[in-house]
Amino acid sequence: MSSFQKATLLAARSVGPLSLARSSFLARSMTKATRPSHFRALATVADAVFSAHKAAPKAPVSTSTPYQFDKNAPKATPAALKLKSGHVFTGTSFGAQTSSFGEAVFTTSLVGYPESMTDPSYRGQILVFTQPLIGNYGVPSQEKDQFGLLKYFESNKIQCQGIVVNDYATQYSHWTAVESLGEWCAREGIPAISGVDTRAIVHLLRDQGSTLAKLEVGDEVLENKEVEIFPNPNERNLVSEASTKEIYNLNPMGDVKIALIDCGVKENILRCLVARGASVTVFPWNYDFNKVMDQFDGLFISNGPGDPRAAMTTVQNLATAFKNPSPKPIFGICMGNQLMGMAAGLDVYKLQFGNRGHNQPAINMQTGRCSITSQNHGYALEDSVLVPGSAIKGWEKYFVNANDGSNEGIRHQNKPFSSVQFHPEAKGGPQDTEYLFDDFLNLARAEKVKISSKPFFVTEPLSKEVTRPAEIVI
Template identity: 85%
Template sequence: MSLLRPALISRAMAVKSLTRPTARLAYTHVRALATVADTVFPANKAAPKPAHSAPYQFDASAPKATPAALKLKSGHVFTGTSFGAQNSSFGEAVFTTSLVGYPESMTDPSYRGQILVFTQPLIGNYGVPSQEKDQFGLLKYFESNKIQCQGIVVNDYATKYSHWTAVESLGEWCAREGIPAISGVDTRAIVHLLRDQGSTLAKLEVGEEVLENKEVVEFPNPNERNLVSEASTKEIYELNPMGDVKIALIDCGVKENILRCLVARGAAVTVFPWNHDFNKDMDQFDGLFISNGPGDPRAAMPTVNNLATAFKNPNPKPIFGICMGNQLMGMAAGLGVYKLQFGNRGHNQPAINMQNGRCSITSQNHGYALEDSVLTPGKGLNGWEKYFVNANDGSNEGIRHLTKPFSSVQFHPEAKGGPQDTEYLFDDFLNLARAEKVKMSSKPFYTTESLIKEVPKPVEVVA
């Protein structure tokens, strides 16, 4: 111990002698290495050794970076360089605080029509995985089969990726799917703007002329479109048909991991388009699931009307909704909706369970919320009460019926990536559906009748 102590003191003095300017210079060198032009390396192979080791040396043969700019409707312009598709796009600029999971976020149908700003500074460092599917035929690493957002905005694009599942770079993926991407902008400043003035319409512009192009453009609002219809399936399909309990799922833009959470628990899931009238078919199913989805829930009024009819059924089947499903169920129950200033998007949103007071950390992605002020303690609306409440802003995070097997949540219990604190809600729903199946199976499905036929008495004829 006595021999070790002088060595420790010597090391401490050496660290203390490191001046602040020297430390800053070392940090600058590291960041310079992370901002070189994009270089693609085959998956699972080491990158070639550089021809030089000086941190500020650049490959003279590397292609020149294409200028890009994020132009907000408010008039603010953020310039950087393009690392995705060489085309421009419009959308609603929103931000996510997620630290991981950019492939899942970008393929989440709830981001349809939006330009996604990442608050995590470094994006792209683990590349993009393959379109591999699991045993249920669902994508293992994505939430849908394509990029759903209109574009992405990052502070520092990682030019070299490293991960055992990666098959291409983030830049390659964006370019292949026609999605513009910009790097080198101050995403902190963008987030401050969006938090102060609210989510705003934007254009992500790519090309040499982005700085000279001063013309005023019309910013189309994606929320004026029926984004639910765009994201929903066009055909009915089944998953895990041999499951022990049958669930009808209304696809408003469902995530792959929601489907996985159901079928992995033994459910047979039939997926219907967003406007399908499920009331005609509910005798064939043990439960109904309303999925997440993008845009303004008021564009999906056919689903709201179908839910209102289902709520009046004297023999109701269990119904559960997530995200958009929460808003549609709330509207069918008589609640209103409103647009949040900047939405809740990320993996760290606290939701308090009003039944037991427990707070769970949840994954969220929504720009609208239910107006639930009429659901005060001890006073509900048509038998409905608050289920979860956001601990940050007090917005609605779920509703439940007092006597019927109906409930919904605004957050994502399936969370991929993100916390799995509330994944038990899938078990709760399927347990209700299985109980419904047992109840229905105990009822006779035939009418008993006597097999002995009475012989009619002969009619006596009086002469």
Template identity: 85%
Template sequence: MTILQQAAIMTRVMALKSIARPVLARPVFKAAAPYRGLATVADTVFPANQAAPKPAHSAPYQFDASAPKATPAALKLKSGHVFTGTSFGAQNSSFGEAVFTTSLVGYPESMTDPSYRGQILVFTQPLIGNYGVPSQEKDQFGLLKYFESNKIQCQGIVVNDYATRYSHWTAVESLGEWCAREGIPAISGVDTRAIVHLLRDQGSTLAKLEVGQEVLENKEVIEFPNPNERNLVSEASTKEPYELNPMGDVKIALIDCGVKENILRCLVARGAAVTVLPWNYDFNSVMDQYDGLFISNGPGDPRAAMATVQNLATAFKSPAPKPIFGICMGNQLMGMAAGLEVYKLQFGNRGHNQPAINMQNGRCSITSQNHGYALDDSVLAPGSTLKGWEKYFVNANDGSNEGLRHLTKPFSSVQFHPEAKGGPQDTEYLFDDFLSLARAEKVKNSAKPFFVSEPLPKNVAKPIEIVA
């Protein structure tokens, strides 16, 4: 080792010794109770089915020392499995199809999504309720800013850890207060991981969310009604037509199978005038008044909406077709009208992290989804078509259909939710694509051109009159 190398080593050693050792910082105070990080507001106690008070600001509530002890609750599956916990919602029981969602955020949006109608929703995210529930504030279009409909649509919710304290600048009440006020049972303290394993292995199953002191002693045989045997689309759909943004530059007829508020917002915010029609409305008789047709999402078995399927089949045969776009159930109904069959998925795709591959360019988008049925597109092998239809998107996880596209006509649909709410907005451009087609059709099919040229009057020589 040379003298220069020895000198370099000694320099490094001295430099390391000169560096101060880190000092472990200790907290200067100790919390009196194990509060959660963002927890500042606690549940209040009030009679069930009565409106909770709306505070003017997010000031902390105090725990009620006289509050009754937690009420036992149990989730009973048709398979015979029973999960016990405590109730934090309405003090009543309900039936439904037990399904799970992998969404990490957005419980107010999920619970008010009409596609969850008839279902008991199990959250895989352990902590639920930590940011409370916002108000029913509306935006400039008259649509709810924070919810997907004006009420809770699911039959009940199941969580591992309910946050009794919440903190968010938009919150006006807790999740428990909201559920109690709307008559929705809720259970906390159960092993949601075990429930999800069961649902993934055996498939979505019917269930009962039971609340009361006698839940453990109740051994009677339960008859589980199947909500999918009802026409849930009819229940979720509007009963009368209504309009949004009537002064929009392009007119869209929207068939409401259980539409989300953010789908409507994505259309009217882009300048469309939207007329919302009931699910079984004969839109073919009025399509001359519109520039495009939109088929919305919705709950339950799509085979309950055969009236919509028949109307779509008629629209597909039109010699001058208007652009048609469908989302979620809209994809299934359009596929059935094209000649495809539907089947029930084992446990469905519900969450904000579903990968969908665009078959046109190979790009994969992360999407928000909520559906228990899917189209059987096995007849659409790669490179093949059915009456001019081809695959548009495919799920990268299970290979299920995520969309259809017609080769020559302006028809397309997707199984996922481009409008998200909550979740990624990677595919929101599909609204732009649809409205661009509708605007192009409006110009092409306009009965009157925007400018009508008229011949100018000829100059005629007139004698000059001299006025004295």
């Protein structure tokens, strides 16, 4: 027995028989070190990029600076989040050595930062995480599933303009991880800042509303220069930027055909459709789907970033589809909810700080059941006009947010049209409302059977007389 094994057993005897048994097992295991392990180890890996960025910055210009420098120990590159309101939060950079502008918003999600950062709905935004520790499980690979969709991301790149965290884990550990969060941000050209009081930032955003910001990286942030111009990403057509430029198809052998209008669709929305047997054809946001709806069994309007009023072409196409005397089932999520509501005659307004996270309660107005949902939106439908006798006939509230009373969905009382503001497909959870995909595809399948010239089977009435051949007597 080695000296280390003896020391282990001696230490175990000093703390009791239970620990002794465990240590004996440990000692026996050590004698089998040459045996191949059947378990994959969860290695803890250091962030190489963060270490490489440890270059000593310039000396502080005044004693009021939050940075305290040790001449014998290099420090990470300084960074700062500067809000249009004038507030400045200083910290250290762990991402790309560049600066960016965007709308500062916060998310209350506890997990799923790779999915959040690649969600096209975050395009143009600087994302503040309320979860203090970020980066502890690294970043997975670009592996794809059997449908050709990314398994661990919602798109093929980081969509947000930058990220802000309280405590960045410079070491990560997870069996799917291939690189650190800092390495991923640096490779994608996305700035990231750590060491700031994210609670104070969230209080500001909650009280004064979402605001424009700049995430600045470099030694010059110590000089606290004022930023005079903050470009507003919501003035751009972010839907057009996030949408596909070409038409493509997934699961072509599916039993029901769905046309999907891509306003910035998430990979898991596509997966939730094709995994349920649907063949999905994805169209650009401004494609006139009314020209081809005779080839499909249903229409899906996806999520997307920015102001929904930038996608008025889609709204007009939806208004035309609503007037079809033989309508196909239509379902929308997030941006899709807002576009369908506008096509029905509702207005939209900007929320003070939006609803972003995995813990938003939505009440089903038909059943009274409250579900915990994942959300990511800064705009909402003005649904107060959806009352009996209103000018907008046929439409009713579907879901309502239990926190702030904002709209979480609408539905038509007579036609197969409905939409929700939250994300039933949430990657990272919760999955309480994923049944809505089944409801939509069941409607599409029923529509296919109804209009099909060749039904699956034809029943014969039981009262039909059966002519029997005459009996031959020999």
